[in-house]
Amino acid sequence: MVAVRVAIAGSSGSIGTQTLDVIAQSPDKFEVVALGVGSSVDVVVEQAKRWKPSVVVVTDEGARSKVAALLPGVHISSDLADVVQDADVVVNGVVGFAGLPVTLATLAAGKRLALANKESLIAAGPVVKPLRTVSGALIVPVDSEHCAIHQCLRSSSNQHQEVQRLLLTASGGPFRGRSAESLRTVSIADALKHPTWSMGPKITIDSSTLMNKGLEVIEAHELFGVAYDKIDVVVHPQSVVHSMVEFTDGAVIAQLSMPDMRLPIAYALDYPQRASIPFGGIDWSTLHRLDFELPDTETFRCLSLAYQAGRIGGTAPAWLSAANEIAVEAFLAGRVLWSRIPSIIEETLQHHDGASAHVVDDILEADRAARIAAEKVVAS
Numbered sequence: 001m002v003a004v005r006v007a008i009a010g011s012s013g014s015i016g017t018q019t020l021d022v023i024a025q026s027p028d029k030f031e032v033v034a035l036g037v038g039s040s041v042d043v044v045v046e047q048a049k050r051w052k053p054s055v056v057v058v059t060d061e062g063a064r065s066k067v068a069a070l071l072p073g074v075h076i077s078s079d080l081a082d083v084v085q086d087a088d089v090v091v092n093g094v095v096g097f098a099g100l101p102v103t104l105a106t107l108a109a110g111k112r113l114a115l116a117n118k119e120s121l122i123a124a125g126p127v128v129k130p131l132r133t134v135s136g137a138l139i140v141p142v143d144s145e146h147c148a149i150h151q152c153l154r155s156s157s158n159q160h161q162e163v164q165r166l167l168l169t170a171s172g173g174p175f176r177g178r179s180a181e182s183l184r185t186v187s188i189a190d191a192l193k194h195p196t197w198s199m200g201p202k203i204t205i206d207s208s209t210l211m212n213k214g215l216e217v218i219e220a221h222e223l224f225g226v227a228y229d230k231i232d233v234v235v236h237p238q239s240v241v242h243s244m245v246e247f248t249d250g251a252v253i254a255q256l257s258m259p260d261m262r263l264p265i266a267y268a269l270d271y272p273q274r275a276s277i278p279f280g281g282i283d284w285s286t287l288h289r290l291d292f293e294l295p296d297t298e299t300f301r302c303l304s305l306a307y308q309a310g311r312i313g314g315t316a317p318a319w320l321s322a323a324n325e326i327a328v329e330a331f332l333a334g335r336v337l338w339s340r341i342p343s344i345i346e347e348t349l350q351h352h353d354g355a356s357a358h359v360v361d362d363i364l365e366a367d368r369a370a371r372i373a374a375e376k377v378v379a380s
């Protein structure tokens with residue numbers, strides 16, 4: 001058996017470390033050819049010593065010289081897109097907009113992209129789309145909901161005709177059932193307590209505001225080409241049903257497993273085969289019920305803001321994503337209250353210039369302009 005060559009951008013993060021865990025459990029099947037990080041010196045040095053990739057990318061300049069000194073003889077690069085070169089599959093687990101170059105380089109090279117970086121697709125959807133027609137280019141989503149939908153859609157031989165709607169499930173986050181008034185002064189620690197998933201801080205805050213689900217609605221629209229009117233969100237606190245697809249005959253196909261990101265990661269690494277390790281196996285003796293309810297979009301306004309930006313299209317989703325990143329950073333830095341996050345995004349979007357998105361520079365410019373506008377709103 002020839003090992004699948006895996007590159008991991010964002011190897012020190014939650015997705016990156018879990019990818020290496022999946023690989024560690026099937027060491028004959030996979031070979032790690034590239035690791036990429038921002039500034040996590042100790043983690044990437046340890047990973048490189050164990051996995052012996054042919055290239056290590058460190059985007060932070062200061063961190064890069066430290067890594068180079070600790071890994072003599074290893075090719076060290078500053079460009080995240082360099083992880084793509086020797087890989088069969090590229091795991092993009094970079095946090096935020098910084099993941100865009102990896103998405104673009106992977107698809108342009110006609111390779112399989114295991115995509116956990118939803119922001120690059122959301123902000124740059126119109127630019128990413130044409131690259132998906134490059135021969136060999138394939139996106140396999142490493143987001144539990146989209147991985148679920150990807151699996152459900154395999155039950156259809158004519159998706160464009162047969163899909164009635166996508167049903168994205170949401171755990172509801174740590175504040176499900178709370179009123180806007182009771183959420184006015186929640187702490188950073190409260191917002192970081194996710195009930196079912198263990199993830200990085202940015203996405204955990206996004207889950208607490210439901211912006212994560214909002215971004216995932218846009219992600220689903222981009223990935224599967226389904227209109228916004230046919231994408232609904234259902235709150236499901238147990239996070240066992242990872243999403244569903246309703247077909248024109250009324251049949252709903254769902255994917256169930258315990259909340260464990262290693263399942264979507266392994267799904268993308270092994271695709272189109274199934275992984276042989278049951279990462280999300282359900283113990284039916286302890287799972288007694290599955291609950292569903294509609295989201296409270298009055299309290300969690302970020303979800304509606306995402307639908308709005310998605311429907312506007314062009315650079316509006318880039319503005320939404322950038323404004324959200326600034327708002328979440330400001331919250332995590334103790335500069336603004338949690339309850340300010342949606343209003344920062346809403347006020348920033350009022351400055352959106354309506355620009356369209358054709359090339360990467362349009363997206364970069366939109367991201368830059370949105371961040372400046374959002375910073376002004378935060379400071380006001």
Ligand code: MG
Nearest residue numbers: 143144145216
């Ligand atoms: Mg998700």
